[in-house]
Amino acid sequence: MAELQMLLEEEIPAGRSALLDSFTNLERVAEYCESNYVQSPDKHRALEETKNYTTQSLASVAYLINTLANNVLQMLDIQASHTSVLLFL
Numbered sequence: 001m002a003e004l005q006m007l008l009e010e011e012i013p014a015g016r017s018a019l020l021d022s023f024t025n026l027e028r029v030a031e032y033c034e035s036n037y038v039q040s041p042d043k044h045r046a047l048e049e050t051k052n053y054t055t056q057s058l059a060s061v062a063y064l065i066n067t068l069a070n071n072v073l074q075m076l077d078i079q080a081s082h083t084s085v086l087l088f089l
Helices: 002-039 043-087
Strands: none
Touching: 002 043
């Protein structure tokens, strides 16, 4: 029961918050990349930098989504096992 409580009160809200923060950070990265590309005399280098930021940002978001999804699945598994125990009582 403590594991379920930790998931509901800490892990899942923290994961959701991290995704919301990621959204804000992605907006900043996009603004930076656009500005950098427009102002850069070396468009090829600016484009490569944008690709690198994009790859890193998407990997970070994918990791956050995966972690949150795993926590939600774990929560559902715990709830299902508790429900099945109650049904047999």
